[in-house]
Amino acid sequence: MAARKIGPGTYQMSRVGIKSTAAIVGPKEGEGPLRTYFDEVWESETHQQKSVERAERMLLEDTMNLAVEKAGCRWPEIDLVLGGDLLDQIVSTNFVARRHQRPLLGLFSACAVFTEALGLGGLLVADHEPTTVAVGAVSHHMAAERQFRFPVELGYQRTPTAAWTATAAGAVVVGPAEVGHVVIDGVTFGRVVDWGSKDPNDMGSAMAPAAFDTIKQHLVATGEGINDYDAIFTGDLGVLGVNLLQALGNKEGLHFDDRLNDCGKSLYYLKEQDVHNGASGPGCSASVFAGYLHHRLLSGEWRRLLLVATGALFSPTTYQQGESIPCIAHAVSLGRPEAKLS
Amino acid sequence: MAARKIGPGTYQMSRVGIKSTAAIVGPKEGEGPLRTYFDEVWESETHQQKSVERAERMLLEDTMNLAVEKAGCRWPEIDLVLGGDLLDQIVSTNFVARRHQRPLLGLFSACAVFTEALGLGGLLVADHEPTTVAVGAVSHHMAAERQFRFPVELGYQRTPTAAWTATAAGAVVVGPAEVGHVVIDGVTFGRVVDWGSKDPNDMGSAMAPAAFDTIKQHLVATGEGINDYDAIFTGDLGVLGVNLLQALGNKEGLHFDDRLNDCGKSLYYLKEQDVHNGASGPGCSASVFAGYLHHRLLSGEWRRLLLVATGALFSPTTYQQGESIPCIAHAVSLGRPEAKLS
Numbered sequence: 001m002a003a004r005k006i007g008p009g010t011y012q013m014s015r016v017g018i019k020s021t022a023a024i025v026g027p028k029e030g031e032g033p034l035r036t037y038f039d040e041v042w043e044s045e046t047h048q049q050k051s052v053e054r055a056e057r058m059l060l061e062d063t064m065n066l067a068v069e070k071a072g073c074r075w076p077e078i079d080l081v082l083g084g085d086l087l088d089q090i091v092s093t094n095f096v097a098r099r100h101q102r103p104l105l106g107l108f109s110a111c112a113v114f115t116e117a118l119g120l121g122g123l124l125v126a127d128h129e130p131t132t133v134a135v136g137a138v139s140h141h142m143a144a145e146r147q148f149r150f151p152v153e154l155g156y157q158r159t160p161t162a163a164w165t166a167t168a169a170g171a172v173v174v175g176p177a178e179v180g181h182v183v184i185d186g187v188t189f190g191r192v193v194d195w196g197s198k199d200p201n202d203m204g205s206a207m208a209p210a211a212f213d214t215i216k217q218h219l220v221a222t223g224e225g226i227n228d229y230d231a232i233f234t235g236d237l238g239v240l241g242v243n244l245l246q247a248l249g250n251k252e253g254l255h256f257d258d259r260l261n262d263c264g265k266s267l268y269y270l271k272e273q274d275v276h277n278g279a280s281g282p283g284c285s286a287s288v289f290a291g292y293l294h295h296r297l298l299s300g301e302w303r304r305l306l307l308v309a310t311g312a313l314f315s316p317t318t319y320q321q322g323e324s325i326p327c328i329a330h331a332v333s334l335g336r337p338e339a340k341l342s
Numbered sequence: 343m344a345a346r347k348i349g350p351g352t353y354q355m356s357r358v359g360i361k362s363t364a365a366i367v368g369p370k371e372g373e374g375p376l377r378t379y380f381d382e383v384w385e386s387e388t389h390q391q392k393s394v395e396r397a398e399r400m401l402l403e404d405t406m407n408l409a410v411e412k413a414g415c416r417w418p419e420i421d422l423v424l425g426g427d428l429l430d431q432i433v434s435t436n437f438v439a440r441r442h443q444r445p446l447l448g449l450f451s452a453c454a455v456f457t458e459a460l461g462l463g464g465l466l467v468a469d470h471e472p473t474t475v476a477v478g479a480v481s482h483h484m485a486a487e488r489q490f491r492f493p494v495e496l497g498y499q500r501t502p503t504a505a506w507t508a509t510a511a512g513a514v515v516v517g518p519a520e521v522g523h524v525v526i527d528g529v530t531f532g533r534v535v536d537w538g539s540k541d542p543n544d545m546g547s548a549m550a551p552a553a554f555d556t557i558k559q560h561l562v563a564t565g566e567g568i569n570d571y572d573a574i575f576t577g578d579l580g581v582l583g584v585n586l587l588q589a590l591g592n593k594e595g596l597h598f599d600d601r602l603n604d605c606g607k608s609l610y611y612l613k614e615q616d617v618h619n620g621a622s623g624p625g626c627s628a629s630v631f632a633g634y635l636h637h638r639l640l641s642g643e644w645r646r647l648l649l650v651a652t653g654a655l656f657s658p659t660t661y662q663q664g665e666s667i668p669c670i671a672h673a674v675s676l677g678r679p680e681a682k683l684s
């Protein structure tokens with residue numbers, strides 16, 4: 001079991017397995033097409049907590065506890081925890097770490113943090129036997145809105161290009177692969193790409209070039225093509241971002257066609273649930289992977305998946321100061337369980 | 343060259359070397375006792391930038407560029423960049439990454455981020471030959487004050503326990519060790535410790551228990567004692583925090599005595615420069631290490647150093663909601679250059 005660097009930011013690894021996943025979502029996410037894949041659906045956004053920030057924290061804590069339980073572990077058996085969230089100073093991740101008491105690598109790459117954590121966690125497992133890590137990411141609609149835009153109580157109108165930050169958390173326990181585990185076999189950590197977009201209400205378009213850059217880098221380093229994957233899922237590009245990514249691909253002869261999909265496009269019934277461009281937030285790709293995508297690999301329906309979470313790295317301050325929005329994407333490649341481990 | 347896990351969150355590594363360091367600081371830091379160790383001292387806090395946030399960004403960018411130049415590298419030769427800062431959504435780190443265009447692992451552990459990045463960077467170098475990484479951390483007094491407390495223009499009075507967030511950046515290029523390199527030989531990633539302190543104007547006392555927890559964990563895992571280090575430098579505990587840490591140690595028979603010091607206590611003439619408890623901010627431990635501490639190892643004056651950056655993981659929102667302050671510390675152990683590499 002070991003990992004190998006095969007390009008700038010790209011590593012291949014073998015025999016790294018997903019021991020368990022857990023996903024808990026809010027009520028709106030529980031009314032979407034993936035509802036049956038989630039472990040739990042909250043009945044309200046606040047879940048009896050006295051603030052939305054506390055609710056976000058509890059969402060992450062419950063989801064991580066569940067993943068550890070489903071892995072047949074107890075917290076003291078977890079070597080390291082990796083993860084992040086969207087709140088200033090990643091307070092959800094840090095406050096949850098106060099409870100589980102395991103060494104913490106706090107990460108931030110906005111909505112790309114789930115694959116940053118999953119890829120880095122996979123590397124640490126591959127390089128240091130035996131290691132078991134827990135990975136988690138969370139977002140909460142009301143907490144994100146009031147931090148980045150306005151409190152939802154204001155009832156402001158959203159633009160047609162805006163995404164809906166998901167109330168959702170996903171967690172994964174990663175360890176040495178065993179028969180029956182979905183495996184992590186590669187990661188590409190992305191670089192920051194900024195095409196000058198300044199519209200925080202159209203982050204799908206801002207992030208698409210970063211997703212494209214990371215996917216290209218991953219394919220060049222691994223020598224793979226689109227057809228080596230049954231599905232390529234971006235994080236939260238939404239309708240507009242995916243269209244732009246398709247166009248960028250076609251221009252350079254990289255035809256994604258129907259292999260390309262997006263967690264943000266998958267979480268809601270876009271029209272019926274009035275979410276415009278789709279879902280966003282670190283919890284979007286984390287919950288869609290932990291609930292739905294992992295299941296499709298586990299069932300053997302898909303052979304391989306490339307998960308490319310995407311993040312917009314602005315802050316309200318940089319936006320107000322007229323800066324454009326730097327973006328990043330980190331890609332993790334995953335495979336279905338092998339009947340026998342090589 | 344490889345790293346070995348020897349405890350929860352603790353890794354030993356061999357032949358990981360520091361190729362270069364760079365430190366650039368603001369005018370106040372340039373008037374302190376360490377001024378001759380810094381590569382550059384800015385003449386003003388804003389450095390002709392139109393906002394303090396832009397100044398912080400430029401401080402990090404200039405420092406990282408200088409470290410890469412001093413390592414005899416160009417940016418395309420850097421495999422990965424690791425780092426963070428104190429601003430919401432670590433925008434300084436992310437905006438600088440837009441310029442250097444290397445794969446980025448964005449990290450957040452408040453003022454502990456420099457050792458989180460240095461330790462993780464060291465691990466990736468140890469595990470994946472050949473790898474060269476750049477590590478950086480920054481803070482800016484005026485940008486931090488207006489984000490966490492009030493704009494300095496308000497002229498509010500600071501409490502006697504308050505720390506002064508440093509305008510400072512430190513950067514390090516890490517690669518396979520060569521003769522003449524200071525080496526990184528271990529890291530312990532800490533867990534979150536919260537003893538219930540709620541006073542954001544006395545973070546030294548809040549963080550001391552986290553520093554103690556990580557140091558203890560590091561010594562237990564490595565089988566070392568205090569005397570195996572010529573110096574143990576915490577990040578930004580300041581006068582109060584160091585006193586508390588000494589007391590915690592004495593209580594458990596771990597006598598630090600005069601081997602214990604603190605970057606935050608070292609950066610300013612505490613009384614003359616009216617900084618109360620000392621310096622703080624991610625740039626504090628980063629610049630004090632990159633300027634001063636690295637020099638003492640390089641010159642052979644010290645044989646071994648344990649650098650334990652410390653972070654207070656609260657946000658203005660959690661503080662206003664009455665939450666206590668979770669803290670974390672990450673420790674990196676370093677050794678002076680060997681005449682011959684083993």
